[in-house]
Amino acid sequence: MSKSTFLAEHELSELAVWRQELHSRPELSGHEEKTAQAVQAVLRATGADQVITGLGGHGVLGIYQGENSGPTIMLRAELDGLPIQEISELPYRSLVPGKAHLCGHDGHMTILAAVARGLSRQRPCRGRAVLLFQPAEEDGSGAAAVLADKRFEQVRPDFVFSLHNLPGLPLGQVAVAEGLVNCASRGMQIVLSGRTAHASSPELGVSPQAAIARLLGEINALGRGGVLDEGFSMVTVTHARLGEPAFGISPGHAEVWVTLRTLTDSKMDALRTQAESLVQSVAESEGLRAEITYRDVFNHCMNDAEAVAHLRNALDAESVHYSGQGLPLRGSEDFGRFNYRSKAAMFFLGAGVQHPGLHEPDYDFPDELIEVGSRVFTRALRNLLG
Structure with missing residues (x-):
């Protein structure tokens, strides 16, 4: 033909x-x-x-x-x-x-x-x-x-x-x-809420500074990529924000956006559970409230x-x-x-x-x-x- x-x-x-x-x-x-x-x-x-x-x-x-x-x-x-x-x-x-x-x-x-x-x-x-x-x-x-x-x-x-x-x-x-x-993936939006204070008296507030630093350092370790087999998982930080662009405020709010990625939908469920557990643990240890929502959800x-x-x-x-x-x-x-x-x-x-x-x-x-x-x-x- x-x-x-x-x-x-x-x-x-x-x-x-x-x-x-x-x-x-x-x-x-x-x-x-x-x-x-x-x-x-x-x-x-x-x-x-x-x-x-x-x-x-x-x-x-x-x-x-x-x-x-x-x-x-x-x-x-x-x-x-x-x-x-x-x-x-x-x-x-x-x-x-x-x-x-x-x-x-x-x-x-x-x-x-x-x-x-x-x-x-x-x-x-x-x-x-x-x-x-x-x-x-x-x-x-x-x-x-x-x-x-x-x-x-x-x-x-x-x-x-x-x-x-x-x-x-x-x-x-x-x-x-x-x-x-194609891999499964989803966007995980993490919001950490504490209490703002004057920048001269940060001890009067509850800042998410330490929590966001810990998450940025630890959440990637849940999935580092590697060989694209059934066990593959990857976590990519795509956005982070702490407080407002001002010098007089100790922040009370932070956001971290990450993309969770796995080869299969079943593996995604396990990675999602791990990530949620880490976020809640970090937030609780720093006296913060954590809210998690998902966007851009793709099945394999x-x-x-x-x-x-x-x-x-x-x-x-x-x-x-x-x-x-x-x-x-x-x-x-x-x-x-x-x-x-x-x-x-x-x-x-x-x-x-x-x-x-x-x-x-x-x-x-x-x-x-x-x-x-x-x-x-x-x-x-x-x-x-x-």
Whole structure:
């Protein structure tokens, strides 16, 4: 079976321009209104039989119906950017201070836009091809919100496929494997409360200074990373604040934010118990109240074996080199939630060995990946739907 060539060079250039426009105007999780509008315009221009908007927030779903009955195959991309200042001289760098597409979601959306162009010319012979542009992946809330939306029941996909670009892997090569591919993680927000006092009489208050120093020194020891096996765990301090920026106040309030990370959900339960126990012990010893809340909760991400087999068939047909190199990854993905409803699998598309890493301030999605990513997805759809 020969490689598909459903996009002309001028179309790839047009798609790259569209990607760069998305890149210049990023929106954060839960606020992707204008990005969603741009996606809706693309889906309608390609003649989608149905466009569902506002799915699980600002999610957008495009449905392309086949002539005969058959399975429903869904492809998923993400809408949101990151709260990071871009450092770049690119002509299309972010125009929004403190926000940027530094994970490649602009590129993932563009790959699905390319697939939509192909579907506009060749509908499935059977079943349905569904393109999901999901909100709020970066904070872990988007997939859950989409699945909880009653309108998603209209879709009920048999298979769900996704991709993520992967710096460090040679450009255009693919990593794919069955089983665990992404870690579980969650953000743990620790608030320590004591009593403020005048800076000249700190003994009259209860300061969290000693407690925050102990936590910063001890909590990382609960999980130091290492080999990514079943026992893997990692704790990363991401933010800390003590008191207010003033010289006349002995502080009575402190916050520490940490990310807990494990390979499996079951290991996360154990790490969470350890971390909570440490926080409470430190707080009590210093006469403080401790409050713990969780944000950005990601379950581990598991690839279904049958779904992976379909991806490998598409990769073979498109002559794309692949292996299981580098998997599983330490990073987290909310795509794993789809595996509770459908047979789901994600593959990782190399962005280049020396390419800046994801979430780094000078990262940019390689436009060369639009063509290869859309070819693989399109082939998977044609293999399954005809």
